[in-house]
Amino acid sequence: RKEQLKEKISPTVTESVAATTKKATFANFMARLPFLVKNEAPGPYRNQYDPTELEETIPKHTVLSMNSVTIRKPPHSPGEAGRPVTTKKEDDAMVKSMFAEASFNVFVSNLISVERTIPDLRPTKCRTNQVADDLPQTSIIITFCEESWSTLLRTLHSIINRSPPHLIREIILVDDFSKRVHLKGKLDEYIKRFPQVRIMRTAKREGLIRARMLGAAAASGTVLTFLDSHIECNVGWLEPLLDRIRQNRTNVVCPVIDAIDDRTFAYLEAQTLRGGMDWKELKFEWRSIPSFQALGRKDQSWPIISPTMAGGLFSIQRDYFYELGAYDPELFIWGGENIEISFKIWMCGGRLEILPCSRVGHVFRKSQPYIFPGGAFEVFSHNTRRVAEVWLDDKYKKIFYALMPEALHIDYGNITDQLEFRRKCCPFKWYLENIYPDLGVPQINLQAVGEIRNLGQQDVCVDTLGGAHLGLWPCHGQGEHQSFSLDKSGTLKSGSLCVIREVGKDGEVLSMGLCKKENVMKFQHQDKELKELGDGPHVLTGRCLDITFGAGAQKFLQLNPCNGGKFQQWKFGLYL
Numbered sequence: 001r002k003e004q005l006k007e008k009i010s011p012t013v014t015e016s017v018a019a020t021t022k023k024a025t026f027a028n029f030m031a032r033l034p035f036l037v038k039n040e041a042p043g044p045y046r047n048q049y050d051p052t053e054l055e056e057t058i059p060k061h062t063v064l065s066m067n068s069v070t071i072r073k074p075p076h077s078p079g080e081a082g083r084p085v086t087t088k089k090e091d092d093a094m095v096k097s098m099f100a101e102a103s104f105n106v107f108v109s110n111l112i113s114v115e116r117t118i119p120d121l122r123p124t125k126c127r128t129n130q131v132a133d134d135l136p137q138t139s140i141i142i143t144f145c146e147e148s149w150s151t152l153l154r155t156l157h158s159i160i161n162r163s164p165p166h167l168i169r170e171i172i173l174v175d176d177f178s179k180r181v182h183l184k185g186k187l188d189e190y191i192k193r194f195p196q197v198r199i200m201r202t203a204k205r206e207g208l209i210r211a212r213m214l215g216a217a218a219a220s221g222t223v224l225t226f227l228d229s230h231i232e233c234n235v236g237w238l239e240p241l242l243d244r245i246r247q248n249r250t251n252v253v254c255p256v257i258d259a260i261d262d263r264t265f266a267y268l269e270a271q272t273l274r275g276g277m278d279w280k281e282l283k284f285e286w287r288s289i290p291s292f293q294a295l296g297r298k299d300q301s302w303p304i305i306s307p308t309m310a311g312g313l314f315s316i317q318r319d320y321f322y323e324l325g326a327y328d329p330e331l332f333i334w335g336g337e338n339i340e341i342s343f344k345i346w347m348c349g350g351r352l353e354i355l356p357c358s359r360v361g362h363v364f365r366k367s368q369p370y371i372f373p374g375g376a377f378e379v380f381s382h383n384t385r386r387v388a389e390v391w392l393d394d395k396y397k398k399i400f401y402a403l404m405p406e407a408l409h410i411d412y413g414n415i416t417d418q419l420e421f422r423r424k425c426c427p428f429k430w431y432l433e434n435i436y437p438d439l440g441v442p443q444i445n446l447q448a449v450g451e452i453r454n455l456g457q458q459d460v461c462v463d464t465l466g467g468a469h470l471g472l473w474p475c476h477g478q479g480e481h482q483s484f485s486l487d488k489s490g491t492l493k494s495g496s497l498c499v500i501r502e503v504g505k506d507g508e509v510l511s512m513g514l515c516k517k518e519n520v521m522k523f524q525h526q527d528k529e530l531k532e533l534g535d536g537p538h539v540l541t542g543r544c545l546d547i548t549f550g551a552g553a554q555k556f557l558q559l560n561p562c563n564g565g566k567f568q569q570w571k572f573g574l575y576l
């Protein structure tokens with residue numbers, strides 16, 4: 001039977017190995033984590049805490065006339081058991097205007113009890129798994145900016161009702177400079193009923209990363225658990241997280257994040273996935289579990305080793321958080337910190353997992369309802385650029401820039417301290433080979449990207465001039481019309497357009513046009529020159545990109561016979 005089974009399994013194994021990389025078998029994968037504990041099932045087991053029992057014994061907090069937020073008993077109130085809530089046609093206008101407040105359906109959220117029931121979606125085995133009775137206590141840190149009232153309260157009630165009280169040291173709310181009035185006195189008043197909840201307020205908008213660090217600094221639990229402000233903790237969510245950290249203090253653990261629908265507030269089961277990333281924006285993405293890894297799990301309740309985390313929901317031992325240097329404090333507002341901490345955990349000796357027995361619902365939304373001071377793209381690029389500069393080693397950093405040359409023009413500040421910390425950790429190549437062997441490294445067909453600066457004239461760059469002819473302009477370092485890429489075949493592009501040669505009544509001009517084979521220009525970039533390539537491979541015409549001086553201070557970009565002069569020398573922003 002064993003033989004039969006082997007036969008049954010092996011085709012899948014070979015297939016998955018071929019599909020990912022030769023080295024990527026589970027045994028290999030595990031063997032290459034020398035400093036890490038083996039992937040044991042949670043245990044030893046004592047004192048199982050029965051969440052259903054607790055659900056019944058915990059007194060419900062009665063909320064009186066807190067505006068639209070009400071506590072009603074199931075099954076008669078809307079959204080009970082995590083069911084979707086629909087609204088009447090006549091409420092459409094209200095629904096729409098309230099949606100804009102939070103980028104999710106606030107109208108519907110307000111109809112649902114802050115203590116609604118939700119389906120227990122854990123794999124069956126989780127209900128009988130036990131945890132140790134000496135679990136460490138956790139501080140829970142929730143930062144929020146302009147959060148809506150009912151979702152914030154549902155977050156709190158779900159934590160308190162579905163966690164063993166003795167495991168929660170405190171719940172720290174960090175109000176990140178919200179303007180909305182309900183988040184001021186009314187909230188202070190409301191939380192008086194919860195002795196374990198306190199609130200801190202930032203003196204200016206800090207962004208979620210720094211706000212979390214402020215919360216963490218004030219926390220005294222052995223473990224820190226970070227949560228978003230529009231979530232619902234499911235039954236038994238906390239114990240598996242704490243148990244895994246108890247087994248090894250360098251385990252950093254995330255719950256499975258179920259989805260709360262942004263329109264109907266239905267509580268929806270998430271697939272069992274792990275965290276990945278894309279190269280272009282260094283953004284977190286959900287990815288399926290490769291079969292070489294899936295095979296190593298004994299049952300569905302087993303931890304899932306994850307290359308990255310989504311960011312919002314995780315537990316980490318407090319001292320270990322600081323040993324990892326916490327977050328880079330120069331990451332602003334939103335974004336990048338999830339990839340940063342994921343890299344740090346793996347590359348500096350920790351382990352990152354998703355625990356299927358721990359489930360928390362989160363309202364996933366398509367946009368953010370708050371302002372990004374300085375612009376969303378700028379803030380996000382500033383953050384990801386810091387992460388790339390610190391954690392991606394040379395070759396990999398260049399891949400990121402090749403895919404996102406716009407980021408080259410975003411200021412990312414000083415990273416000396418971060419680089420100093422990073423010296424203790426493994427190279428990015430190690431992470432790729434051992435933790436994320438199936439990510440793959442994109443093949444980049446580019447030689448250089450960024451501005452094209454003239455070396456004979458100070459601060460003169462090639463510029464598309466916004467669509468007319470290709471010309472020259474003072475270098476401004478902002479990208480846009482001065483952002484180019486040169487591929488390995490010699491095609492020079494800006495955005496999706498190519499540099500082309502046109503012959504009109506004023507003679508020959510260079511301009512930007514569709515990348516059609518017959519008019520695209522090709523260059524050989526050699527000895528700082530941009531030499532024109534003729535028809536056929538490697539045929540040089542003898543002309544080079546040059547500055548021609550007209551009457552007065554006028555300068556033109558033209559092709560002239562190559563003469564080795566300074567005005568024919570150019571430097572790209574970044575060579576790949």
Ligand code: UD2
Nearest residue numbers: 143144145176207208228229310311312333334335338362
């Ligand atoms: C996802 C993560 C989030 C974070 C972010 C990337 C989940 C479920 N969420 O965000 O935790 O990793 O990706 O940075 O994995 N907030 C502030 N100050 C701000 C902005 C936001 O306190 O300036 C709060 C906000 O109220 C919320 C949390 O930070 O509680 C995350 O923000 P979000 O919910 O708008 O973003 P989300 O879920 O897309």
Ligand code: MN
Nearest residue numbers: 228229312363
């Ligand atoms: Mn969120």
